[in-house]
Amino acid sequence: MKPKTKLQMEIVNGSRKLAPVSEAQKRYAYKHCFVHYFKRDAKGNCFCLDCGHTWRDKEDKKNCKCPHCGMNLKLENSRKRTAVYKEYFCVITTYKQYQVIRFFMVDCRLKKGSPANYFIIEAVQCWMNKEGKTETLSLLRGMSIFYYDAWIYGSSLELRKRNVHHDRIYDICPAVIYPRMKVIPELTRNGFKGAFYDICPSSFFMTLLTDNRMEILYKAGQMNLFLRFLERKYGIDKYWTYVKICLRHDYVIHDAVLWLDYVDMLIENKLDARNPHYLCPLNVEEAHDWVM
Incomplete structure (x- = not known):
């Protein structure tokens, strides 16, 4: 060419x-x-x-x-x-x-x-x-x-x-x-x-x-989320509102797949997904099982 x-x-x-x-x-x-x-x-x-x-x-x-x-x-x-x-x-x-x-x-x-x-x-x-x-x-x-x-x-x-x-x-x-x-x-x-x-x-x-949102995740040390959204870029638009709440509360997401599924279930069960009490659990696995 x-x-x-x-x-x-x-x-x-x-x-x-x-x-x-x-x-x-x-x-x-x-x-x-x-x-x-x-x-x-x-x-x-x-x-x-x-x-x-x-x-x-x-x-x-x-x-x-x-x-x-x-x-x-x-x-x-x-x-x-x-x-x-x-x-x-x-x-x-x-x-x-x-x-x-x-x-x-x-x-x-x-x-x-x-x-x-x-x-x-x-x-x-x-x-x-x-x-x-x-x-x-x-x-x-x-x-x-x-x-x-x-x-x-x-x-x-x-x-x-x-x-x-x-x-x-x-x-x-x-x-x-x-x-x-x-x-x-x-x-x-x-x-x-x-x-x-x-x-x-x-x-x-x-x-x-x-992508300034991916830059923010990278600088904040949210590498698990960064790698997940790099693999599936369309997902960041859907979850960015909830990710920002985690960033404001210095909550690090170590298992992005489990946490994103947990957020989906919060929304599906009509729980307050923007409440840090639900969005930033100490144990994601237990919170995921509870919502399920």
Whole structure:
């Protein structure tokens, strides 16, 4: 897709100026994206699948450390001589006033008796301005009904359309996020402190930048409610009046699913759902059983 707006042109030009993945980032991805294995045969010969080193150890260990490369290894019991693993690695950085989330596909190929062969390529870039306006650049994908991430490695990063059907393709939950990250000042202002709680970084950032109610929940430490409404965004409109009462009384909701069901039953039984006596019980399970 050709860039048409001023925002798209700035993003495409900025993408070309981003630094390639560094050697330090590659080493971090190779080390932390995968579980590292070793094999043992019946004679006690051990084979490190990371560096290819072979040594003898007749003890029946499930975990060990390679005497050559020092990698912590886990026993792999299958008889397969080769294996291929793929994971996503994420680098979070900035370019001028834009937040940039870069997703890399990391390919690991293992063969008994040989060093592991790693390969890394940038598959998706998510660009976001301070208002939460998002544009996505990615590689081309192969047509498949089973896999969303069948990236064509020979293609180049280009602007792609985003809609309801494509969000699940580009909203990637990476296996590892590089710990050295840069964020725009607006995210720091809105409470971001470095933790993603196993949420896709692009969805997490866009939520903090575009929804002030979710920002309030995040800053108030109502993480259970935050995660629930992030999963089902339509629910926040229905329950926001009752959530505000809890916030005014410093009531922390630890089980969002149970508490929301409890509120529904208060309304259904025509009890005063806006009364903190009912809305902020000391024991939600007992209050839920009582209303039921």
